[in-house]
């Protein structure tokens with residue numbers, strides 16, 4: 001049994017809560033109060049906390065929540081993050097609430113950024129913080145564009161049915177940009193309608209899946225000939241550019257969009 005719930009924090013953060021027969025864990029609790037409220041309402045006790053990177057809107061609730069957890073707090077090898085019990089690095093496997101997560105280092109947005117991959121053969125799931133968003137990717141604050149591109153490539157290689165749990169509700173704004181990049185991409189316009197309906201119904205647009213992202217997310221389509229064709233008018237060498245160069249072009253464009 002696995003149940004995954006989103007808890008809203010700040011204006012557009014999602015704190016993911018995973019419940020199994022063996023306990024409850026949260027990923028990136030940027031605030032404690034929304035988590036405490038949810039746990040109280042559903043009479044749940046927090047077992048573990050997982051952290052993807054050091055930004056305040058992902059770690060702000062850790063010290064407060066830590067007072068009442070049964071297990072521990074896991075995060076990247078960054079001593080700036082207060083309250084961590086375990087530091088994990090690329091390729092490590094961690095166990096929480098009976099689930100096994102693989103750690104994938106994905107620097108770019110920050111240098112310490114990691115993702116947690118829940119490698120269940122029936123339904124793989126990825127908790128990727130601020131690196132991969134539905135329809136977009138995180139801003140490159142600490143790393144280089146090349147690093148960010150390589151990080152997204154690592155995620156591309158996961159099974160295509162992997163569900164994607166990002167940490168922000170940015171989907172519609174990202175899709176607006178995606179629709180500008182590829183104006184005749186039918187998958188994007190259809191997905192915009194689907195996500196608009198979800199938002200109208202008060203539902204998160206997440207999780208997405210890698211399969212969906214391959215079709216609608218420009219940052220996951222750098223190798224795609226349709227995308228390269230679509231930007232040919234603005235990026236002169238778009239047909240011969242490397243995938244990483246296409247990524248960098250798109251990231252700069254999005255930064256000023």
Ligand SMILES: [Zn+2]
Nearest residue numbers: 053055109130
């Ligand atoms: Zn961040």
